[in-house]
Each structure stands twice: as C-alpha cells, then as structure tokens.
Amino acid sequence: MTVPVVSVEGVSKRFGAVQALRDVSVAFNAGEITALIGENGAGKSTLMRVLEGEHRPDAGRVLVDGQPVQLSSPRAAHGSGIRVIHQEPEIIPELTVAENIFIGDIKARGGLFLDRADLERRSLELLGTFGVIDVLSPGQRCHGLSPALRQLIEIMRALRPGARLLAFDEPTSSLTEDEAQRLFRVIRRLKADGVAVIYISHRLREIIELADRCVVMRDGSRVADEPIAALDEQRMVRLMVGRPVSDLFNRRERVLGAVRLALEGVSTRRVEGISFEVRAGEIVGLGGLVGAGRTEVARAIVGLDPLLSGRMTAGGRPYGPREPADAVAEGIGLVPEDRKQEALLLMQAVRDNVSLVVPDKVSRYGFFSRRRERALVARHVAELRVKTPSIEQAVGKLSGGNQQKVVFARWQARGPAVLILDEPTRGIDVGAKAEIYRLIESLADQGLAILLISSEMPELLGLADRVLVMQNGCISGELPWQEASEEAVLALAMRSGKETIERRVS
Amino acid sequence: MTDTATAGRERAPASLFGRIGAQNISLLIALAVLVAIFGALRPDVFFTPRNLINIGLAVTILGILAMAQTVVIVSGGLDISVGSIVGLSTMVLAVAAQETGSIPAGILAGLLAGLVAGVVNGLIIVYGPVNAVIATLGTMSAFRGLAYLMNNGNSIPITGDSLRTLGIGTLFGLPFAIWLLIAAMAAFIVFTRETVVGRNIYALGGNPTVARLAGIPIRRYQISIYAMSGFAAAVAGLVLASRTMSGQPASGSQGLELEAITAAILGGCALQGGKGTIVGAMLGVLIIGVLNNGMILTSVPTFYQLLAKGALLILAVIVQERQRARSGE
Numbered sequence: 001m002t003v004p005v006v007s008v009e010g011v012s013k014r015f016g017a018v019q020a021l022r023d024v025s026v027a028f029n030a031g032e033i034t035a036l037i038g039e040n041g042a043g044k045s046t047l048m049r050v051l052e053g054e055h056r057p058d059a060g061r062v063l064v065d066g067q068p069v070q071l072s073s074p075r076a077a078h079g080s081g082i083r084v085i086h087q088e089p090e091i092i093p094e095l096t097v098a099e100n101i102f103i104g105d106i107k108a109r110g111g112l113f114l115d116r117a118d119l120e121r122r123s124l125e126l127l128g129t130f131g132v133i134d135v136l137s138p139g140q141r142c143h144g145l146s147p148a149l150r151q152l153i154e155i156m157r158a159l160r161p162g163a164r165l166l167a168f169d170e171p172t173s174s175l176t177e178d179e180a181q182r183l184f185r186v187i188r189r190l191k192a193d194g195v196a197v198i199y200i201s202h203r204l205r206e207i208i209e210l211a212d213r214c215v216v217m218r219d220g221s222r223v224a225d226e227p228i229a230a231l232d233e234q235r236m237v238r239l240m241v242g243r244p245v246s247d248l249f250n251r252r253e254r255v256l257g258a259v260r261l262a263l264e265g266v267s268t269r270r271v272e273g274i275s276f277e278v279r280a281g282e283i284v285g286l287g288g289l290v291g292a293g294r295t296e297v298a299r300a301i302v303g304l305d306p307l308l309s310g311r312m313t314a315g316g317r318p319y320g321p322r323e324p325a326d327a328v329a330e331g332i333g334l335v336p337e338d339r340k341q342e343a344l345l346l347m348q349a350v351r352d353n354v355s356l357v358v359p360d361k362v363s364r365y366g367f368f369s370r371r372r373e374r375a376l377v378a379r380h381v382a383e384l385r386v387k388t389p390s391i392e393q394a395v396g397k398l399s400g401g402n403q404q405k406v407v408f409a410r411w412q413a414r415g416p417a418v419l420i421l422d423e424p425t426r427g428i429d430v431g432a433k434a435e436i437y438r439l440i441e442s443l444a445d446q447g448l449a450i451l452l453i454s455s456e457m458p459e460l461l462g463l464a465d466r467v468l469v470m471q472n473g474c475i476s477g478e479l480p481w482q483e484a485s486e487e488a489v490l491a492l493a494m495r496s497g498k499e500t501i502e503r504r505v506s
Numbered sequence: 507m508t509d510t511a512t513a514g515r516e517r518a519p520a521s522l523f524g525r526i527g528a529q530n531i532s533l534l535i536a537l538a539v540l541v542a543i544f545g546a547l548r549p550d551v552f553f554t555p556r557n558l559i560n561i562g563l564a565v566t567i568l569g570i571l572a573m574a575q576t577v578v579i580v581s582g583g584l585d586i587s588v589g590s591i592v593g594l595s596t597m598v599l600a601v602a603a604q605e606t607g608s609i610p611a612g613i614l615a616g617l618l619a620g621l622v623a624g625v626v627n628g629l630i631i632v633y634g635p636v637n638a639v640i641a642t643l644g645t646m647s648a649f650r651g652l653a654y655l656m657n658n659g660n661s662i663p664i665t666g667d668s669l670r671t672l673g674i675g676t677l678f679g680l681p682f683a684i685w686l687l688i689a690a691m692a693a694f695i696v697f698t699r700e701t702v703v704g705r706n707i708y709a710l711g712g713n714p715t716v717a718r719l720a721g722i723p724i725r726r727y728q729i730s731i732y733a734m735s736g737f738a739a740a741v742a743g744l745v746l747a748s749r750t751m752s753g754q755p756a757s758g759s760q761g762l763e764l765e766a767i768t769a770a771i772l773g774g775c776a777l778q779g780g781k782g783t784i785v786g787a788m789l790g791v792l793i794i795g796v797l798n799n800g801m802i803l804t805s806v807p808t809f810y811q812l813l814a815k816g817a818l819l820i821l822a823v824i825v826q827e828r829q830r831a832r833s834g835e
Contacts, residue, residue: 302719304718304719323718323723323725324718324719324720324721325718325721325722325723327721328720328721329721334719336719341713341715341716342713342715342716342719343716343719344713344716345708345709345712345713345716345780347712347780347781348708348709348712352705352708352709356706356709356716356717356720356722357720357721359702359706362702363701363702366701366702366703367696367700367701367702368700368701368702368705410720
C-alpha cells in the first residue's frame with residue numbers, strides 16, 4: 001500500500017455556532033481522481049480552505065507523504081505542493097498569458113528587467129503540454145478570454161513545479177460542454193502524471209464519468225468514501241441528503257387568499273422565462289443550488305435588475321419596478337441574503353434600522369416625531385422578542401439571530417403584502433432558527449404572501465406550501481409540499497442540464 | 507443585558523461628556539490650545555472685540571461651505587468644486603446686477619448659478635456615473651474657467667447700497683454675515699438630526715445598498731445633495747461679494763474647498779460616509795479660522811500658511827483613520 005500524497009486525519013473546525021467540519025479523515029492518492037460531493041454548507045469548501053492553509057483546524061492534522069505538516073499559511077500549503085483552483089479564476093486582464101501563468105515567479109535579468117525570452121519559452125512548453133498552443137499565445141493579453149481559457153491559465157499557474165495535489169472547486173459551472181471535455185482531458189493527463197486530484201462538483205454525471213472515487217460530506221462529516229463503481233446518481237443523492245426533516249415545523253394546510261404577486265415569463269440578464277404566483281397566506285419555496293438564479297429572481301422582483309421581457313403584477317395590478325423604492329411603495333419587502341451588507345446599518349441604532357422603511361409613520365412634515373418613532377420601534381422589537389439592552393443599541397453588537405429579527409421587525413413595521421426571504425436563517429444558531437420559523441409561519445397566517453429562498457432543505461420542505469426548483473436561471477420544476485422530498489428537489493436542481501438548455505434555446 | 511427591550515424610555519448617555527462626544531471634546535481642547543498660543547503671542551490684538559469679529563467674519567464663508575460639505579461627505583461623496591462655484595456665483599451676481607441694474611436680481615442670479623452648478627455635479631456623478639472626486643475635480647476647473655471667461659479674467663465692481671449694507675451692516679452689534687452663519691448652522695443641525703431626509707442621508711452614506719433596498723431613492727438624493735452644496739457655495743459667494751463689492755473670479759475663493767473639507771474631517775466626518783456632525787464641522791471651522799487669523803497676526807508668511815493648512819488636512823485624515831482602526835470598523 002502506497003502512502004497517500006496528502007491526507008487529513010480527524011480534522012474538525014468550528015465557526016461560532018456552526019460545526020463546519022467534524023472529525024473528517026480522507027486520504028488523497030497520487031494518480032487518483034477523488035470526487036468530493038455534498039450539499040451547500042456540507043463542509044467541502046471548509047475542507048479545501050484547511051488544505052489551502054487558509055483555515056487552521058481546531059483538531060486533527062494534515063499529512064503530506066505521511067508526515068504531519070503545519071499548513072499555517074497559503075504559502076506553506078503551496079510549498080507542500082497543494083494547489084486549489086477556485087470557481088472564479090483570478091486572472092489579471094492587463095497582463096499577458098505568460099505573465100499570468102508565471103506571476104510571482106518571473107525571472108528578472110539583472111534583477112530588474114523582465115526576461116521575456118525565458119518567460120515565453122517556459123509558457124510555450126506548458127501550452128504545448130496542454131495542447132492549446134493554437135488557441136493561446138504567450139504574449140496575448142488575458143483581457144477578454146473565455147472563462148474556460150482563464151481557468152486553463154489558472155490551472156497552468158497551479159501546475160508550476162512541485163504540484164502534488166490539485167483541487168478543482170466546481171470548475172465546470174461556467175463552461176460549455178466542449179470546454180468541459182477539454183478540461184477533463186487535462187485532468188486525466190494530470191492523473192497520468194501522478195498528481196492527486198480533488199474534484200468538487202454538483203454535476204453527478206460528470207463525477208461518474210471522471211472520478212475514481214467519491215467522498216460524500218454532510219453536515220461537516222464524511223459520510224461515505226467509496227469507489228465510483230459502487231455508486232450511482234440516486235445513491236449519491238441519498239448519501240448527501242440522508243437527514244430526517246427535523247420537527248421544527250408545524251405543517252398544516254393554509255388558507256390561501258388572492259394572488260399578491262405574479263410573474264409571467266420574466267427574464268433578466270441572469271434568469272429566463274420565470275413564471276409563478278404567490279397568494280396571500282402562502283409560502284412558496286424557491287430551491288436550487290447556489291448560483292441557480294434564485295437571488296436574481298428576488299432582485300428582479302424588487303427592481304434591482306431590469307426586466308428584459310415578461311411582466312409582473314402586484315395585488316392584481318401591473319407592476320414594473322424601476323427602483324427598490326417602487327417595490328417598497330407597492331408593499332413588497334425583501335429580507336436579503338447578506339444581512340450585514342444589504343440589510344442593516346450596523347453602526348446605527350436598532351431604532352434607526354427599524355424605522356428606515358416607515359418614515360411616513362414616524363414623522364410629520366418631514367420632521368421626526370421621536371416619541372412616535374420610539375413607540376413604534378419598541379412595539380415591534382418587543383413583539384419579535386429581539387434581545388437588545390435598548391432600542392438605541394447599535395445593531396452590529398447584536399447576535400446574528402437578533403439582527404435578523406431586527407430586519408423582520410422593519411418589515412413588520414411597514415406591514416407589507418409580500419415578503420421575499422433570501423436565506424433567512426443563514427449564520428443563525430438553531431434556537432434562533434426555530435424562532436424565525438415560527439415567525440415566518442405566523443406571517444403567512446396573517447395573510448402575507450411569502451417567497452422563501454433557501455439552500456437549507458429542511459427549511460424549504462418544512463415551511464413551503466410548494467417548492468419551485470431552479471437550475472441555470474430557469475425553473476426546472478414545481479413540487480407541492482406533499483411530494484417535495486430532498487431527493488426530489490435535488491433531482492430537479494441537478495438534473496443533467498439538457499432539458500433546461502433546450503428550453504432556453506427554443 | 508438579556509432583557510427584552512420593552513419600551514423606548516432609554517436615552518443616550520446623559521452625562522455632559524457623553525452629550526458633547528469625545529471627538530468634539532478633543533476639538534475644543536485643540537481650539538483652546540490655539541487660542542492660548544496666539545493669545546500669548548499677541549495679547550494686545552488677539553482678544554480685542556474687533557479681532558474676534560474679524561475671525562467670525564472670516565469663518566462665515568468657510569462655515570457655510572464646511573457644513574454643506576459635511577452633508578456631502580456623510581452621504582458618501584465629496585465636492586471639491588465648491589471654491590470655484592463661490593467665484594462663479596460672485597461673477598454671475600456682478601454681471602446680472604450690472605445688466606439689470608438691480609441688486610436683488612443679481613443676488614437671485616448668483617444663487618441660481620450655484621444651484622445649477624450643483625445640479626450639474628449631481629447629474630455627472632449619478633448618470634455618468636463618475637466618481638465624485640473626479641467629477642468635481644473636473645468641474646472645479648471648468649467652473650473656474652467659466653468664471654474667468656465672464657470678464658476676461660478680470661473682476662467686476664458692483665455698485666449698490668443694498669449689497670453694501672448686507673456686507674457691513676450689523677444687528678445687535680454683530681455683522682449680518684455672522685447672523686447668517688448662525689441661522690445656517692441652526693438649519694443644518696435640525697436638518698441632519700431631526701428630519702427624515704437627514705437621517706436617510708446618513709443611511710445612504712453608511713451603506714448605499716441597504717439604503718436603496720429600504721426604498722430610499724438614492725439617485726434623487728445624490729443629485730439633491732450636490733445641488734444643496736452648490737447653492738450653499740452661492741450663499742457663501744453672496745457673502746464674499748457683499749464684502750468685496752465685486753465679482754471675483756478667483757480671489758477670495760481659491761482653496762476654500764481644501765479648508766471646507768479639512769474642517770469637515772477635523773469635525774469627525776468619515777470619508778467612507780455615514781458619519782459626521784455639523785457641530786464637529788463648525789469646531790473644525792473655528793480651529794482653521796483661529797489658525798488663519800493667528801498666523802496673520804504673528805506675521806507668518808503666506809507660503810507657510812498654505813503649508814500648514816495642507817498638513818492639517820492630512821493630519822486630520824490620519825487621526826480619523828487611526829480612530830477607525832481602533833474601533834475596529
């Protein structure tokens with residue numbers, strides 16, 4: 001038995017309330033392609049960051065050639081031959097292909113001047129090895145290159161002397177079929193050269209085609225490590241999900257009212273042909289993988305992204321927002337994905353953050369009525385049981401769960417007809433999550449129309465009356481809650497792209 | 507700490523120190539130090555009522571500009587064209603007064619010119635879109651050029667008693683200009699602290715995405731803010747014209763943008779936006795006013811004065827950044 005190039009043993013990592021990695025042990029062997037799969041948030045990225053030297057594990061160790069190493073910095077990891085190729089290639093557009101490949105390792109003549117001849121010779125060698133010498137030339141500027149070629153440059157950069165383990169983080173997400181095939185040829189060549197390869201992807205068919213072995217992660221743990229021959233798509237999905245829907249939810253039939261929000265064939269630069277409606281008292285779930293276009297649907301509804309075609313109605317009337325202000329005026333509220341960057345003024349008081357969307361209710365002739373403002377804010381803050389020493393407390397000092405409640409209190413104060421929730425429990429601990437779920441249910445019971453975007457399956461399945469699943473900017477299917485299972489949603493989210501692509505073309 | 511907030515009874519800290527704020531305390535100390543130094547160097551002149559009124563007059567123009575600049579910086583922008591707008595508005599005032607023979611018509615034209623210049627800044631910044639520093643750097647030159655063009659680079663004398671009265675008249679022993687400054691200060695304080703629009707400007711500067719998603723029409727806000735800044739510059743121009751009884755394309759208004767920005771930053775404005783107060787900016791204005799006056803009284807050559815003012819701006823930013831780093835924002 002040969003010693004693995006790189007292995008992790010009993011690695012754990014915790015971020016605040018979230019256990020991102022739990023006693024994970026995996027070995028990566030030379031000349032083997034190991035696929036790494038799991039739901040969003042299962043711990044794949046954290047594991048990569050540990051290997052890259054970005055995160056230090058709380059427990060466990062990393063071994064290179066059987067020897068324990070301290071990957072205390074990205075530089076140390078690089079020195080050990082570990083290279084990660086990220087989804088978004090980091091290419092400097094104004095530099096040439098050769099300069100981008102060898103950045104940080106460019107030889108200088110007389111310690112000062114670029115040695116262009118040496119640079120060109122070395123890059124020609126690499127371009128030849130990858131069989132792309134007719135597509136890329138060393139002196140060409142990278143400005144305007146396709147995503148596939150940019151990625152190839154990133155790979156060549158990673159392959160500079162000493163690469164032992166190469167990890168690809170969802171490399172094909174922006175590639176065409178042909179480009180993906182070229183990438184696979186490159187990866188197979190790497191394998192033949194004895195490099196250990198980690199391949200992260202949501203595209204199960206690709207994994208079956210390419211990988212030798214598959215490691216499945218769920219909730220920070222490694223739940224399976226099997227040869228690819230022993231797996232099929234269905235079994236992979238079952239391994240990734242595998243978790244009972246927790247009893248955090250009160251499932252009951254809701255009384256639905258009139259249509260509050262309807263989209264008909266809405267397309268923006270990021271989504272295509274989106275049609276659905278949300279009724280008063282209904283929670284419509286929007287599922288799919290990260291990047292499938294869910295947030296972009298929300299952006300279109302609140303007027304952040306202009307519509308290229310299609311139309312919307314709100315409360316039965318035509319609705320064409322040009323600015324989020326139009327959405328607010330129409331009674332459509334958004335609880336955005338990134339609380340700290342998009343929802344809250346962290347340095348300002350709870351009071352300011354809540355009253356931000358209700359100027360009309362807390363002022364007269366444009367001047368604040370502090371008494372009315374304080375009363376209104378205090379009422380909503382108390383109703384939602386926000387834990388804060390005072391409404392004058394800076395919002396940034398509250399816990400994640402309480403910050404999110406402040407965002408909800410803001411919209412409660414406005415009293416909207418439609419509420420769009422984008423990942424409403426991200427970064428919130430379990431206790432606060434349950435409270436947010438109660439709140440969402442009670443809002444629906446009060447007759448709000450709710451669009452719930454979530455990557456957390458139990459949340460989506462437990463709250464939504466029906467689930468729309470997105471893939472590649474399109475809605476790939478709809479499931480009533482009785483039929484919505486994690487397997488069913490994932491199957492629609494990952495369905496090997498053909499159908500949706502055909503629909504986009506037609 | 508863990509109690510649910512049930513009422514809005516809680517107030518901000520009530521101590522005197524808490525009310526004034528650490529930033530303003532240090533500004534007061536700096537001001538006291540400057541007064542003590544120049545008072546000790548020229549005890550015969552510095553404390554005379556005449557000199558104190560001189561300082562007051564000198565800071566009127568700067569004060570109006572600094573308060574407007576504070577609002578611009580709080581919103582996350584910067585307006586470095588204000589000095590040029592001051593010059594341009596005095597020229598428009600002079601020409602309009604000359605053509606129509608009416609001082610009120612001239613004043614109206616001057617104020618309108620400032621407003622239009624500000625709207626132009628706002629439109630360029632919002633619809634260019636052009637970074638505010640670059641946009642107003644460009645219009646700083648353009649507006650100055652326009653002011654020179656109006657009379658081939660020369661100043662234009664203005665005759666008219668009503669304007670002269672505005673320049674030298676007094677009320678309860680204080681010049682009109684100082685009353686104007688006090689009124690402007692009251693208006694700005696109420697605007698920034700007690701109005702919805704004022705609070706929304708802090709939100710806009712603090713995080714434009716949050717402001718936009720909360721339904722604040724940020725483009726309209728930005729254009730209005732630069733329009734306000736241009737109008738304030740024209741008011742400052744009116745004060746300048748009433749004192750010199752002339753339209754001056756450059757003299758008396760060159761370098762005002764530097765002093766206004768310095769005062770605003772001394773007063774606690776963060777260039778990142780979302781933070782800053784009118785009271786702080788006015789303390790900054792007083793510091794600059796006393797410094798200017800003291801340097802003249804102690805016969806510091808003009809060139810050194812420029813050096814000192816430049817150094818003061820950079821020093822103010824360094825202090826700001828240090829504080830920001832320390833508070834971990």
